[in-house]
Amino acid sequence: MELQSEIRRRMENRSPWFRFENGKFYIEDLGYRTLVEEYGTPLVCFSRNRLQENAKHIKESFRNHYEHTRIFYAYKANYFGHILSDLKEYCGAEVISDLELQLAHRIGVPNEDIIFNGVGKTKKELESCIENDILVNVDSLS
Numbered sequence: 001m002e003l004q005s006e007i008r009r010r011m012e013n014r015s016p017w018f019r020f021e022n023g024k025f026y027i028e029d030l031g032y033r034t035l036v037e038e039y040g041t042p043l044v045c046f047s048r049n050r051l052q053e054n055a056k057h058i059k060e061s062f063r064n065h066y067e068h069t070r071i072f073y074a075y076k077a078n079y080f081g082h083i084l085s086d087l088k089e090y091c092g093a094e095v096i097s098d099l100e101l102q103l104a105h106r107i108g109v110p111n112e113d114i115i116f117n118g119v120g121k122t123k124k125e126l127e128s129c130i131e132n133d134i135l136v137n138v139d140s141l142s
Helices: 003-011 030-040 048-066 081-089 098-106 122-130
Strands: 016-019 024-027 073-074 092-095 114-115
Touching: 024 030, 024 114, 048 081, 081 098, 092 098, 098 114
Parallel strands: 073 092, 092 114
Antiparallel strands: 016 024
């Protein structure tokens, strides 16, 4: 099967954010060829609207059953500041390092919406979290 036909088949009716129109592939309202011409390849694209809709849906789905649910996005999944900034309205920051904690602070995530997770936390990191009222997931006493 021709590659374009296979891509079209897989993408049809998937979402309003990705579509084929007149033989061209669009991400939201941007044609992929335009993006490739401007930025080159390889190119990774995200749909801001889809990201926000998914995050909103997850938050609302849990809160419909558990009112006090808090959602945290694992910053280790990506460090794209624009994406993380868009997500902070719907979920807090799950960080595993001082670098990720600084990133959360840089985009304006309040301390009460941050959880410090992961193994191998340093004494300095733990003290900083305690001083700043950041929730810490303690895996073990060691």
